[in-house]
Amino acid sequence: MTVAVGDRIPPFEVAEVSAEKMKTIAALLGDPNPIHWDLDAVAALGMGDRPINQGPLNMGYVINMLAAWAGGRDRVRRFRVRFRGNVLGGDHLIASGVVIDVRTEDGVRLAECEVSLDVVDGAQVLSGTATVQLPEEAS
């Protein structure tokens, strides 16, 4: 796998954020915040008429992109993200990234990447950086 600064990571697309997946995560992670599953609560808080996606899911889409590119979840060494906005049920998302540095540490090739998650035709909702272990280059 040949990687160079400026390479774009194949994006990860979420065609439509699922309200049902939010319910799964709320139950699985014990998240009591009703903005993820109760539309009446969302409306009462003045947050519109669609549920708010959990932050771990938003971060997870970006990690999916990195793992698919590098060849496995265990290749994601570090990620740092800033939550910039809400993702709503039904949103169409694109996770994207670009390589900003390639180096070798202790014999391991690492790529430093800038990453983001954007609502298609909307706002950027997450940005950050990540360090990914690269597969060995073919000799």
Added chain:
Amino acid sequence: MSEPATGAGPGSLEHARTQIGRAFPGGEYTIEPYQAWLFADAVLADPADPQPHPVFAWWASVSAKGVSWDEFFAWFGAGAEDGPMFGEHETTLYAPLRTNVAYAVTGEVTSVDRKQGRKAGAFDIVGYRFELHERDSGVHVASCWNSIVFPRRNA
């Protein structure tokens, strides 16, 4: 309940800074295989991959921190009604996560900084860090750093 954010009492910068270095009680967290499957499915990853999703490092740390969010907010003289917001998160993984392994979670408050926003007014940014070790082997698996923002409308 929000406390006055001036002077040296709860909610003040002086009081908040006394929390730097305060340790979380901590605890343990084990990723069950069904949890790894369901999370992967929900995040649109491959649920058949036995490797837990890296997001579990974060979730394990906050789940086993040993205090509720309300108790943590109270360390800084704040409450949920003040509208605290998650700011940034960083996970560094030193070893792959595994299911059916007990992780020991420790952590502490690392920083408190007060900022003044043009629209938001005064707010405190609190940094806190967790470490995950395999309970039985002691292997250091991950570090998770977070920041949370407390609005200080009375400052």
